[in-house]
Amino acid sequence: MTATADFEAFVRERGARLQQAAWLLTGSRNLAEDLVQTALYRTWSHWNQVRDTNAREAYVRKAMLNTYLSWRRRAWVGEAPTEDVGQQGWSTTGTESAEVRMDVLAALSRLPRRQRAVITVRYFLDLSVEETAVTLGISVGAVKSQAHKAITNLRQDRALSSLFTEEIA
């Protein structure tokens, strides 16, 4: 298989999950698509140097998170979560209602960017603490600390507190 065909197969197979993670990071479908595509562009030049599919996904994930943290520092202050009504292609077939989706986005948007990244990588992409640390380029202790703070923030967030209260009750 040529590098191009290999790359295309990877995009088809893993692109959706990466876009969903990017949506949780950015709160925008447009930005999510841009973020994933930017990460893919950046990894292309090293594509043949990484043969294993899982290693490639880790490489793209890392590029995506680096890009997100970099973009966020430079350009995304003041982001307001929206559902991007009218954006073609995305379907809302998740089990949660649109209201809950918006609440989740609103709560995530109030997290510091690194906490948001930890939450997305650890609890959506389902990586271990160690893998999360490698992806974000921080220590295992920092992942645990950031995750703990993020969960506390989410639990106390005005948009999500009722959800947790209901579930506990």
Next chain:
Amino acid sequence: MDDLEERISALLHASVPTPPKLDAAAIAAHAQAGPASHRWRAPVGIGLAVLLLALVPTFLVSHARHDHSGIAAPAASGTGDSLCHAALGDAVLSEITTTVGEARATRYGPPTYRPAPNAFPQAASTDRAAWCWVATTSAGRVEAGSYTCYLVGPDLSKIEIVIFERTTVPDRAPGAYIR
């Protein structure tokens, strides 16, 4: 994971919408070509830019001084599939090709400012778009040394982005001037 972590994880998984399938072939093609902000720096592009910088201001000054009947500056790029020429006609002085995705992500000026974050909502991120510079006009007259940048989408709709006061025709996308 403890109970609370599992609840967070379940909430995230249940909340994410299903994205469209990415156009793998288009992404691969674009990746191979390199990002638009770098493509124009290729040797051929630099050669053309030097040529344009040498020739176009001469035309512009000439028209700005002597032709007040409207935009009549010469086109710097006139390929048959030019988005700029299709949308703006012969007024186009320079054209920088891009993609809708890159255009949406472009920023300039204040650190948080992106001029077109939701441009062309019906278009895919990989669709072609173009930054088009034309001479600024006021009441039908060309303003010498003033250039307006439009973003033109795949459907040929145009968005006015910014006006630059410069002595030469801009040859880059607006954001490229601050990178």
